[in-house]
Amino acid sequence: MRATGIMGKRGVRSLTGVSAAHRMVLPILFRKVGPLTTLRQLYDLQEVDLEIDRVNAQVAALNRRIQDEAALLSARQTLAQRREAVQQMRRQQALHTQAVQELREKTKDLERRLYGGSIRSIKEMEALQGEAKGYHEQARTIEDEELLPLMVKLEEEEAWIGVASAALAHMEQERRALVEQLTAEASNLAATLPGLQAKRRGAAAALATAPLSQYERLRGAKQGQAVARVEHGMCAGCRVMLPGREVQQARISKEPVYCPSCGRMLYAG
Ligand SMILES: [Zn+2]
Numbered sequence: 001m002r003a004t005g006i007m008g009k010r011g012v013r014s015l016t017g018v019s020a021a022h023r024m025v026l027p028i029l030f031r032k033v034g035p036l037t038t039l040r041q042l043y044d045l046q047e048v049d050l051e052i053d054r055v056n057a058q059v060a061a062l063n064r065r066i067q068d069e070a071a072l073l074s075a076r077q078t079l080a081q082r083r084e085a086v087q088q089m090r091r092q093q094a095l096h097t098q099a100v101q102e103l104r105e106k107t108k109d110l111e112r113r114l115y116g117g118s119i120r121s122i123k124e125m126e127a128l129q130g131e132a133k134g135y136h137e138q139a140r141t142i143e144d145e146e147l148l149p150l151m152v153k154l155e156e157e158e159a160w161i162g163v164a165s166a167a168l169a170h171m172e173q174e175r176r177a178l179v180e181q182l183t184a185e186a187s188n189l190a191a192t193l194p195g196l197q198a199k200r201r202g203a204a205a206a207l208a209t210a211p212l213s214q215y216e217r218l219r220g221a222k223q224g225q226a227v228a229r230v231e232h233g234m235c236a237g238c239r240v241m242l243p244g245r246e247v248q249q250a251r252i253s254k255e256p257v258y259c260p261s262c263g264r265m266l267y268a269g
Pocket of ligand 1: 239
């Protein structure tokens with residue numbers, strides 16, 4: 001509400017919603033019980049309201065933490081992705097292994113023909129030997145360039161997954177404990193609300209309608225603080241030094257005095 005500070009008294013008053021009718025009604029109501037009494041009652045009511053606000057904000061903050069599973073979800077997702085990558089590597093490994101087996105079978109078939117005594121010419125023998133050598137080399141290439149790096153990678157990935165799974169299990173366990181603790185804190189805090197609300201009803205019931213609705217309007221416009229204490233000549237609501245006249249007025253005036261800077265009702269008690 002920094003802006004109200006430069007708007008002057010007239011602007012502040014219109015912002016706070018004090019109608020002409022209220023300005024006429026308030027002094028009469030205030031005069032009945034004494035302005036300081038009414039302001040003290042409003043101030044006490046505000047203490048209860050601020051406490052209710054604090055409790056509600058704390059409960060909301062706890063609930064946000066209870067619901068915030070971002071870290072856990074991210075860890076679960078990473079692990080699932082790495083597991084899927086391992087599955088993919090295993091499928092590749094199976095394909096390469098099968099290819100190597102097929103090449104070995106082909107080599108064996110050629111060797112059976114070579115040493116089976118059915119070869120009639122050297123040319124035919126050399127051709128079969130060349131073919132067998134080719135299959136053998138293909139198999140070696142797949143083993144050295146595909147299967148071996150894949151197995152090294154798989155070993156690394158599985159070690160990583162083992163560590164990450166244990167870490168995730170630990171995280172989940174800690175999270176369960178934390179949620180249990182936060183839930184207990186939130187419910188303990190929430191349990192204080194009915195008492196505070198009863199106290200609030202009592203405090204509000206002791207006040208006349210006009211100052212109460214004036215208070216409600218100001219509270220809505222001033223971040224929950226309608227009444228500000230005067231502390232060492234300063235408005236405790238906006239921390240601005242008050243003119244001596246305002247401080248004096250706040251002590252003795254029969255009608256509410258407003259902080260010229262933030263527009264809150266001043267309580268000099
Ligand atoms: Zn102020």
